[in-house]
Amino acid sequence: MRTGFIAIVGQANAGKSTLLNSLVGQKVSIVSPKPQTTREQIMGIWTDADSQMVFVDTPGFLHSKNALGDYMLRSIDSAVQDVDCILVVIDGHDGIDDREIGQIGKYRKQGTPIVVAVTKIDISQPARLMPELDKLNGVEGINEIYCVSAKKNNGVEELKQALKKYLTGTEMYFEEDDVTDKTQRFAVSEIIREKVLLACDNEIPHGIGVAVNKMQQNGSAWDIDATVIVEKASHKPIVLGKHGEMIKSIGIHARESIEKLLEAKVFLTLWVKVKEDWRNNPSMLNELGYSNRRK
Numbered sequence: 001m002r003t004g005f006i007a008i009v010g011q012a013n014a015g016k017s018t019l020l021n022s023l024v025g026q027k028v029s030i031v032s033p034k035p036q037t038t039r040e041q042i043m044g045i046w047t048d049a050d051s052q053m054v055f056v057d058t059p060g061f062l063h064s065k066n067a068l069g070d071y072m073l074r075s076i077d078s079a080v081q082d083v084d085c086i087l088v089v090i091d092g093h094d095g096i097d098d099r100e101i102g103q104i105g106k107y108r109k110q111g112t113p114i115v116v117a118v119t120k121i122d123i124s125q126p127a128r129l130m131p132e133l134d135k136l137n138g139v140e141g142i143n144e145i146y147c148v149s150a151k152k153n154n155g156v157e158e159l160k161q162a163l164k165k166y167l168t169g170t171e172m173y174f175e176e177d178d179v180t181d182k183t184q185r186f187a188v189s190e191i192i193r194e195k196v197l198l199a200c201d202n203e204i205p206h207g208i209g210v211a212v213n214k215m216q217q218n219g220s221a222w223d224i225d226a227t228v229i230v231e232k233a234s235h236k237p238i239v240l241g242k243h244g245e246m247i248k249s250i251g252i253h254a255r256e257s258i259e260k261l262l263e264a265k266v267f268l269t270l271w272v273k274v275k276e277d278w279r280n281n282p283s284m285l286n287e288l289g290y291s292n293r294r295k
Ligand SMILES: Nc1nc2c(ncn2[C@@H]2O[C@H](COP(=O)(O)OP(=O)(O)OP(=O)(O)O)[C@@H](O)[C@H]2O)c(=O)[nH]1
Pocket: 010, 011, 012, 013, 014, 015, 016, 017, 018, 019, 030, 031, 032, 033, 034, 035, 036, 037, 038, 039, 058, 059, 060, 061, 119, 120, 121, 122, 123, 148, 149, 150, 151, 152
């Protein structure tokens, strides 16, 4: 048995979480076109007859502007420690910039094998992609480069097989059928946040938090009560929408996804509350799980 940890890092919006989900064959990490969708480490576990690979999704590289940003940066820094391999995800459609090359240089110094996944090749122009790949080929310290489309599941299996050779452990870290280290409660709060990100314009997403107040099984159904937290009073009417239509639609989409997750009927009640500047409030961060304690 070969086992080990692989950290997935890269720019915000590069496609890290989509790739994680594709690698493990299940949606364990939320995805949206808004940068900084992922806020913490999320493990996706793949086990087969001869290996167990624990992929660690991370927030995209960012310049922190508040305590939540500091937490996100710490999540990236700690994810790349003591792993068998660092998988750097680059958006092939967007191109490669100096920040990515700089990060690879930093990781090279710590001596961990580095594999690059150039993703979104389904929407990348070959004529644009080739010079970018040439640029990467010249970067010192990269063990291998793979071109994939996580969305279309192209090249992902080859990448996964290639990553096996970097695993250094021999004991399983998780049960055979585990796919993530996170709880169902965490997944529920993330699904709701994903639906808010998908529904709202650019101004709102970074300041959204979700607290699951109650999650109770009631016969064969679940009763879930959650609060969407916004950081400014002016954001509340935007999330609520005209006559509450926006939050209603968010609720419908979230409920459908949660029902798939729990494989049961779900009654979901959503509230919207203002907590001014919560991203700088230690007790709010703790309450929403942005401390090192949440699973
Ligand atoms: N066409 C295409 N789109 C992709 C692919 N992978 C990701 N995307 C899209 O790119 C956007 C960002 O994807 P994410 O997986 O959330 O990116 P991320 O790197 O995890 O982003 P952060 O968590 O914000 O750092 C979403 O709209 C995805 O649907 C791909 O292979 N092809």
